[in-house]
Amino acid sequence: QQPVQSPQAVILREGEDAVINCSSSKALYSVHWYRQKHGEAPVFLMILLKGGEQKGHDKISASFNEKKQQSSLYLTASQLSYSGTYFCGTEIDSGYALNFGKGTSLLVTP
Amino acid sequence: EAQVTQNPRYLITVTGKKLTVTCSQNMNHEYMSWYRQDPGLGLRQIYYSMNVEVTDKGDVPEGYKVSRKEKRNFPLILESPSPNQTSLYFCASSSIETYEQYFGPGTRLTVT
Numbered sequence: 001q002q003p004v005q006s007p008q009a010v011i012l013r014e015g016e017d018a019v020i021n022c023s024s025s026k027a028l029y030s031v032h033w034y035r036q037k038h039g040e041a042p043v044f045l046m047i048l049l050k051g052g053e054q055k056g057h058d059k060i061s062a063s064f065n066e067k068k069q070q071s072s073l074y075l076t077a078s079q080l081s082y083s084g085t086y087f088c089g090t091e092i093d094s095g096y097a098l099n100f101g102k103g104t105s106l107l108v109t110p
Numbered sequence: 111e112a113q114v115t116q117n118p119r120y121l122i123t124v125t126g127k128k129l130t131v132t133c134s135q136n137m138n139h140e141y142m143s144w145y146r147q148d149p150g151l152g153l154r155q156i157y158y159s160m161n162v163e164v165t166d167k168g169d170v171p172e173g174y175k176v177s178r179k180e181k182r183n184f185p186l187i188l189e190s191p192s193p194n195q196t197s198l199y200f201c202a203s204s205s206i207e208t209y210e211q212y213f214g215p216g217t218r219l220t221v222t
Contacts, residue, residue: 001169002152002154002169030209032209032211034211041200041213041214041215041216042153042200042211042213043213044210044211044212047209047210087152087153089153095160097155097158097166097167097168097169098143098155098158098168099155099169100145100152100153100154100155101152102150102151102152103152103153
């Protein structure tokens with residue numbers, strides 16, 4: 001039930017854009033996105049609910065394609081502070097277990 | 111300050127010696143959860159709780175127990191730890207309205 005994330009790793013130059021994908025083999029109720037910096041705890045970015053709108057803040061946004069059981073995280077004009085590992089978490093229904101992907105390592109270089 | 115606290119932060123123990131990792135949150139959150147994080151495997155949910163006295167198994171519950179007797183506390187119990195439970199453990203909590211999970215600082219457990 002673990003969602004599949006792609007790519008596994010990406011290296012960007014500051015100012016470039018990136019897309020991280022998350023796909024599930026099951027129909028989804030929600031998709032959660034978190035970022036974890038080295039040696040720290042994961043930090044919430046956003047959640048997308050079935051039937052809900054695309055969410056985003058600042059230069060990070062995400063979409064949720066319910067039919068394809070996929071979500072994508074868009075990082076626009078990346079900053080050095082965006083470096084870290086990004087995890088998507090998926091729920092098949094409200095109140096159920098949250099399954100995280102293995103993560104996508106993102107490195108933004110000057 | 112709103113936070114999730116875990117104790118201990120680091121623990122080295124021996125196989126079979128029962129241990130408890132405590133987790134406490136001060137945000138009045140209904141939902142609490144335990145995860146383990148291993149290199150290359152991401153975050154895997156062990157147990158979660160939607161409210162007091164309500165707990166459910168996550169992806170990898172074998173070898174672990176939890177209890178939710180109070181809203182703020184959600185201890186993780188390893189009755190007979192084994193070396194394959196060596197891992198980094200995170201506790202998290204969230205409101206059932208916002209779903210935003212706040213993670214504790216993590217507990218690094220080594221079982222020899």
